[in-house]
Structures are given as structure tokens and as C-alpha cells.
Amino acid sequence: MGGGNRVDVGDDPVRRRREWRLERTAWALAALLLLLALAGLFGGGPLSWAGAGSPDGVVHLSYDRFVRGYSPTTLEVSIAPQAAREGRIRLGVSQEFLETVAVQNVTPQPLRVVGGGDALVYEFAADRAEQPLTVAFDLQAEQTGLHRAEVGAEGAQPVRFWQFVYP
Amino acid sequence: MDPVLRTLAVYAVLLVVFRLAGKRSMAQLTTFDLLLLLVVSEATQQALLGEDFSLTGATLVIVTLVAVERTADFLRWRFGWFARATQGRPxxxxxxxxxxxxxxxxxxxxxxxxxxxxxxxxxxxxxxxxxxxxxxxxxxxxxxxxxxxx
Known part of the structure; x- marks a missing residue:
């Protein structure tokens, strides 16, 4: 090989070791991130599944505590039969919350939706008097950040909850 | 949770498919191979992200892919049988x-x-x-x- 077998590639032991340490730290962080993601910190897992009920037990919610923006999420509201008035159940959802999401679908379909004040009122038929009514709101979060919401049936105490939306 | 699991599933599918397709499948990239690769990635994208248009979702998919690949590299280095199973031998x-x-x-x-x-x-x-x-x-x-x- 002629004049000597040293190949200079600009290798520097100190810098190399520093780079390795940085890489290892990044890997550990990535592993931690994925574990937290699996646990549901970024939506859709045990950390994210949440429920809340009104103090009088009439309204109960199931929702995601953590949601990713522009991806689907469901808010499920269960209303006890004693909230029915003349065969109707009226469910109010705070306007402030509805402004941050797009409501894709409401199942069952409300008979009518009335606006006004600080809440939108969805009116449902309550044909079966003994069973609770479960309403599913298919939502898509459109504004990132922390949102507070209030859901309540007419004649019952409201439920408050918060939801965090990632960008 | 969802994007991480989806990515793992897609990675597993791709690994099995390209392992069974043989060594020669994508080694020399002809124009048609390139097209095929693009179509595969297009089909994969739907499975990976679904209706998720968020930055967080995309980040999770990317981090998962890189982490899985690094893990597979490590397993190939550490265990000979894993290298043979996923890559074959010359x-x-x-x-x-x-x-x-x-x-x-x-x-x-x-x-x-x-x-x-x-x-x-x-x-x-x-x-x-x-x-x-x-x-x-x-x-x-x-x-x-x-x-x-x-």
C-alpha cells in the first residue's frame, strides 16, 4: 500500500463518543415516546379513555381525553330515562366546545337542533321509557389545545369535561 | 395507540411480502419497479394513517417505522437466526x-x-x-x- 496505511476520514474519538451518547439518548426517548403512545397519551389508549357523569347520575359521558387534530373521535352520551319530558330528551352541548370541532354525525338523529344562548340543544325522541338513551357524536377536532365542554340534559345537572387536541 | 399498532402491522406485512418475493424483487430498480414501489407506498399510506391528518399522527408513524427498523437491525446483529429469517443468506x-x-x-x-x-x-x-x-x-x-x- 505504499506510503503508510493510515486513512484519514476526519474521525475524532471525542466527537464520536459524544455522537454515540446523543444517539443512545435519542433512542431511549423514542422508545419512551412509543410506550406513551401505546398507553394512549396521544389519543386512543387507556390513558386517553375517559368517562364522566353528572352528580345526579342522569347523564354519563365516554370520550377521549387526548385527541389528534383532524382525526375522528367519538363522544358518547348516555342519558337516563328520567330526563325525558313528554317523550323528548333535550341535550345541551356547550357552544364553546362545538366551535372547536366539526360534528360529522349524530346517532340517533336528533328530531331538531335549537341554537341560542351558550349551548346547542339536541332534541331526541325517547320512545322507550325504561332504557337510557345513548347518543354518539362523531367529531373531528379542528382546533388544537385544551378545550372545556359542558353537556347536560334538561332537568338534570350538567357534566363538565376537558379534552386536549394535539396538532 | 392506533398509529403505532397500524405501523407495526404494515411493517410486518411488508417484511413478509418482500422476504418471500425473493432477493431480486427490488434490488435493481427498473422503471417499472420504481412505479411499483410508488404504488405500494400509496397503498400503504392509507393503511398507516387512515383518516388521521394530524402532525402528531404522522410523527408517531415515522418514529415507529425508524424504531422498528433499528430494532430489527439490532436483532439481526445480535441473533444469527433472525438475520437468516428476515434477510436470507448470500x-x-x-x-x-x-x-x-x-x-x-x-x-x-x-x-x-x-x-x-x-x-x-x-x-x-x-x-x-x-x-x-x-x-x-x-x-x-x-x-x-x-x-x-x-
């Missing part, structure tokens, strides 16, 4: 100047492909000048020329 196509018909046929390699590899990597134009030709795990063909003293 196959000798020409040994001591002799073309081996069976491995050539099994891997669908022709003599002209070996000569093409010899020309581009070694500047060799003749089969007689080749000592060994090996189909590597990556799907490329490496050529060991016959030394001049032979």
Missing part, C-alpha cells in the same frame, strides 16, 4: 470460474446479468475472468475477479 452463483446452474435458476439470474455486474463493478467483460459471483442479501451481485497469476 448465494454463490459462480464458484471457481464455474457457473452453477441450479442456484442461478432458482434465483432467476442469467449469465448476462452476471456479466453486467462484472462490467459495471470490475470492468470485466468475459466469464472466464470471473472467479466468484455471489448474490448478496441485498439482491446485488458481487464479482470477485480471477487474479492475474492464475
Amino acid at each position: 448465494v454463490v452463483l459462480v464458484a471457481g470460474g464455474k457457473v452453477l446452474a441450479e442456484p442461478m435458476a432458482r434465483n432467476h439470474v442469467t449469465e448476462s446479468e452476471i456479466l453486467a455486474a462484472a462490467r459495471s463493478s470490475q470492468g470485466i467483460s468475459d466469464m472466464a475472468q470471473i472467479d466468484y459471483a455471489i448474490l448478496e442479501e441485498s439482491g446485488t451481485i458481487s464479482i470477485l475477479p480471477r487474479s492475474r497469476s492464475d
